[in-house]
Amino acid sequence: MEDPLINPSIDLKGRRILAVDDDRINLRIIGGILRNEGYEIAEAASGEQALEVYAAFQPNLVLLDVMMPGIDGFATCRTLKKAYGDKCAPVIFVTAKSEADDVVMGFDAGGVDYLTKPFRPKEVVARIRTHLSNQQLVEQQKDLVQQLSKANAAKDRFLGMCAHDLRNPLSSIRGLAELMDENAIGELTSEQREIIQTIHGASQSMLLLVNELLDVATIEAGHLKLEKAPTSIVEIVERSVHLSNIEAAKKNTRIEMVKIDTDPMVDVDRNKMRQVVDNLINNAVKYSPRGSIITVLIHSNGVVAGFAVRDSGPGIPESERHKLFKDYGRLSTEPTGGEKSTGLGLAICRKIVEAHNGTIGVDNIPGRGAEFIVSLPLYK
């Protein structure tokens, strides 16, 4: 990609200006001043003619006399704005009277500035230069935004491709290591076992990263497809709690679920929502001290329903809160059991929850821990 920095010295030579006036002498004067500056000039003697010339000439700026027979300057300006919208060139009104009403009407009609007759050449040149420069900057900025979003989309595509191609070999490495650890090719010595377990651990965390990158790329490219179905929140949470408890037991941590009287239903993509629950519970286990209890609370208020995951970790530092749900938003807080973090998990959670028109937030519980709350529209 080219250096996106904007060149500060803007060359305005050759920019096209349409001058509209029913007075030939005025046109000649203004045309002379502007040609002298290196601009390309087209002239029109009425509002009607101006509309025709505009279409053919595609000017960068329009100088428009207010008082003209036929459609006047304001009406011409309104017609141009209506026809060309945001792409319409800036219009500067030319008026003999400098009365305030006239000026206000000009701005109302969509003009950016006004000049009063008789012309002071230096003022004309300065004002025109200002508006042409502004317009050029706006154009450059639009180009820049377009270039950047293209580059960003290319990055996401690249990430997606990369992650996709890394996945299979990594799964094979992980699988082979796991099988060897299970003595699939015979009993291992303790050193061999240690090495195999290292390979397994490393490939496992790489797979995790690759999967998260792939999730981000998929979501960013707008390819997140939700297969929604009415689902019980309790059912989703229960399954995650059950599975996570197996892993949590290694840290002597326990996950408990707190139900309510009702079993709220939400319209969600089960797998994606499980991913959110898993991720929040895993985080809670990761950042809580060994031997703690993590609580998952079901909630519903008749409009929204969801769950909250309460941990007993150090909480979210206020100064880092803004990073929490952003891509690669790793905080200074460290996992308590040497676990890995990619900084993508919560960003993915947020994207999934928002794709369901839900919200995700976090509160610090005074004294201890953080509480992540997911709320989704209740299914009726």
Add this chain to the structure above:
Amino acid sequence: MNFSGSILLVDDEAHIRKFISLLLRHLGVERIFEAANGSIALEVYKKENPDLVMLDVNMPVMDGIETLRALKVINPDCVVVMLTSLANRQTIDDAVALGAANYIRKDAPPEEIGRALADTIDNCFEPDDSGPAAPDA
């Protein structure tokens, strides 16, 4: 896993064949044939007549869907499990419509692959292993 039949494993990636075949051996499968693409797979199938085929979807020369179609022509009752990487709904639906018995994510951990394979075998074969029954659609 209670399965004494033979399996043909088709994948263009050698590391996948290595991984899945080691997993199969670990699960007690003794007769495993391998093929690196669809057209080799058809040759091996005709020669060895395996009880089950594990078939990759994305392959050069002849892809999984095409191979599945050809296998079903050779033997309409052949039991085929598709090996997928990213679950592509459309491909899975196509494969099931063509008579695939199941699909397995090959990027899953070994125990998950083993479980999915055992489920398929339970569904498609009689407990006495006396050859394939009609695939469970």
